[in-house]
Amino acid sequence: MQKLDRMLAIDHHAIGIFCDLTKAFDCVDHALLLSKLPSFGIRGNALLWIQSHLSNRQQKVKVPGCSASPVTADPNSTTSLSSSSLSLPIKTPKFSLSPTTEVKFLGLVVDRKLEWKSHIDNLLPKLATAVFAVNSVRRNINSKAALLSYFSYFHSVMSYAIVYWGFSPQLESVFLLQKRAVRAVFGYGSQTSCRPLFKEYGILTIYAQVILDSCCLIHKVAPTLTKRSDIHGYNTKYKNNIINSSNKIMDGSFLGEGIKYYNKLPKELRSLGPEPFRNTLKGQLLEMVPYSLGEFKG
Numbered sequence: 001m002q003k004l005d006r007m008l009a010i011d012h013h014a015i016g017i018f019c020d021l022t023k024a025f026d027c028v029d030h031a032l033l034l035s036k037l038p039s040f041g042i043r044g045n046a047l048l049w050i051q052s053h054l055s056n057r058q059q060k061v062k063v064p065g066c067s068a069s070p071v072t073a074d075p076n077s078t079t080s081l082s083s084s085s086l087s088l089p090i091k092t093p094k095f096s097l098s099p100t101t102e103v104k105f106l107g108l109v110v111d112r113k114l115e116w117k118s119h120i121d122n123l124l125p126k127l128a129t130a131v132f133a134v135n136s137v138r139r140n141i142n143s144k145a146a147l148l149s150y151f152s153y154f155h156s157v158m159s160y161a162i163v164y165w166g167f168s169p170q171l172e173s174v175f176l177l178q179k180r181a182v183r184a185v186f187g188y189g190s191q192t193s194c195r196p197l198f199k200e201y202g203i204l205t206i207y208a209q210v211i212l213d214s215c216c217l218i219h220k221v222a223p224t225l226t227k228r229s230d231i232h233g234y235n236t237k238y239k240n241n242i243i244n245s246s247n248k249i250m251d252g253s254f255l256g257e258g259i260k261y262y263n264k265l266p267k268e269l270r271s272l273g274p275e276p277f278r279n280t281l282k283g284q285l286l287e288m289v290p291y292s293l294g295e296f297k298g
Contacts, residue, residue: 030054108161116165120174123157127177130154135184146185147201154181159209163217166210167257167293175206175291198289207293208285214258215265216278218242222270225259240267257293264298 034051037043042050060067102111102118109119130153138146158178179194182203198205204212218225222242229239241263244256262270269280290296 106161108164114164116168117170119165120168120170124173124177126157127154127174127181130157131177131181131184134181138184138187143186150181150185150203154178155203158206159213162206162210163213163258166206166214171206171210171293178206195289195291199286202286204282204285205290207290207295208288210293211261211290211296212278212282212285215262215281216274218255218258218262219270219277220274222262238263240270261293261296261298264296266298 034047034054037047037050100112102109104110104122109116109122111118133153134146134150137149141149154177158174180190182194182197183190183192186197188197197203225242227239228236228241228243231243232239242259244259244263265281269277272280285296288295
């Protein structure tokens with residue numbers, strides 16, 4: 001995904017090829033698999049049993065009136081089984097390419113325009129279930145333990161790969177569920193303001209999480225991105241700013257919006273190493289408690 005974003009950022013044509021490995025086991029070399037199993041603790045009779053299952057397996061096709069001769073199936077080829085009156089091909093799994101408007105890849109629903117609406121539509125029911133789970137456990141445990149359940153059930157799901165989809169216009173619907181989850185942790189009603197709770201208990205709002213993760217990723221790849229000083233020698237105020245992409249499709253990407261927020265950060269902060277950078281920025285965001293991306297001023 002990062003490579004796809006980066007190609008789009010520099011106005012190159014980009015295509016993503018996603019491999020459906022639903023039947024990945026059928027594509028595994030059996031000899032290689034058997035050689036790896038002992039390192040996972042599978043030895044002795046257990047290994048022999050698996051080896052017997054995978055070795056010299058034969059198959060044949062029967063239809064009324066005739067039967068094919070048994071053959072050893074080769075997962076890397078297409079075999080034809082023949083008899084005097086029968087010839088049937090056995091087709092093993094092969095990859096084929098077909099265009100699609102969206103695809104689910106490593107938990108992300110990726111659409112062709114990188115708008116992420118389908119991903120958020122897929123995410124909301126999961127988060128609603130997490131809110132219900134937090135509500136349920138809160139009845140039997142104190143708020144400290146419930147806060148742990150919040151981070152386990154809700155926040156981890158909410159923040160997964162957020163650098164890609166976090167600048168979507170549909171983010172507000174996720175934030176509403178986050179506030180419901182936080183209120184559930186402490187047993188408050190819908191009229192209670194969550195802002196003091198976010199700050200007191202060190203919970204990043206979804207907007208703060210987007211900014212933090214995006215800026216940290218930009219900070220990591222910053223040496224490979226083009227700065228203003230790379231294209232001119234003038235000693236301007238913004239010479240160390242990273243140049244944003246002019247490609248409109250990048251507006252909802254960490255290499256689009258993310259760069260804008262990274263450029264807002266003070267020079268002193270951007271000069272820090274990865275861990276101090278993250279800790280310092282996180283502290284600022286926890287103090288700020290942004291309820292929208294527009295509240296972040298750097």
